Amino acid sequence: MPKTQNFDPTELAKFSDLAHRWWDKDSEFRPLHEINPLRLDWIDGLVSLNGLRVLDVGCGGGILADSMARKGAAVLGIDLASKALKVAQLHALEAQTQGVEYREVSAEALAAEQPGSFDVVTCMEMLEHVPxxxxxxxxxxxxxxxGGHVFFSTINRNAKAFLFAIVGAEYLLNMLPRGTHEYAKLIKPSELARYCRVVNLDFLETKGMEYNPLTRHYWLSADTGVNYLVATQKSQVA
Known part of the structure; x- marks a missing residue:
């Protein structure tokens, strides 16, 4: 039986309480707005999104899903945070975004329902929030x-990540609410590689994402010590 309850109620409540602020670019979600052009261009540069059927897992308020639809993809965003999904739907109506839909369903449940249905799957800033x-x-x-592509982004688990992603971002710079990330839930690239290898997802490219707090500038690099992104491709033959 597929696992359909892979979520932490505390995590859902945390993001639901902030749902009304998803599209406020000066809110707690400012970092997501600022990194979105980087991750969008990286994905679209590896696999042109125009005309593809795309799934965004853990879409939240729809920042990435909305931007991928604007690249010409037919996007389904899924999440288990009801309030965030309602915000995403409202934004799509107000912004008149074409080609994006949202649904409250887990990735595991949708996989049982629609296996092999998407050209691209994205799962960004989400893995470190589930059990x-x-x-x-x-x-x-x-x-x-x-032959399709799956993209992940998450946070490494090491002393540098603890210092920068938790102490720095949450307690010193106040870029994120305190308690946004739990160190024990962070994921090493080697662990993510193992998860992918077991299910026939081949690593294509790994990028680090860095940040300068003085200039508030983000950029992609080869340093995966803190935030990192992974591009994978599903094997043609299992």
Whole structure:
């Protein structure tokens, strides 16, 4: 039986309480707005999104999903945070975004319902918030077509990540609410690679994302010590 309850109620409540601020670019979600052009261009540069069927797992208020639809993709955003989804739907109506839909369903449940249905699956800034990230990776692999692409982004687990992503971002710079991330839930690239390898997702490219707090500038690099992104491709033959 597929796992359909892979979520932490505390995490859902945390993001639901902030749902009305998703599209406020000066809110707690400012970092997501600022990194979105980077991650969008990186994805679209590896796999042109125009005309593709795309799934965004853990879409929240729809920042990435909306921007991928504007690149010409037919996007389904899924999440288990009801309030965030309502905000995403309202924004799509107000912004008149074409080609994006939202649904309250887990990745595992959708994988059982629609296996092999998407050209591209994205799962960004989400794996570190669930009890069983390997289950989500497995669902993403099941949802993408053979030869299709799955993109992840998450945070490394090491002393540098603790210092920069938790102490720095949450307690010193106040870029994120305190308690946004739990160190024990962070994921090493080697662990994510293992999850992917088991479900026939081949690593294509890994990028680090860095930030200068003085200039408030983000950029992609080869340093995966803190935030990192991974591009994978589903094997044609299992």
């Amino acid at each position: 069983d990230p390997a289950s989500v990776v497995n669902a993403c692999a099941a949802l993408v077509k053979p």
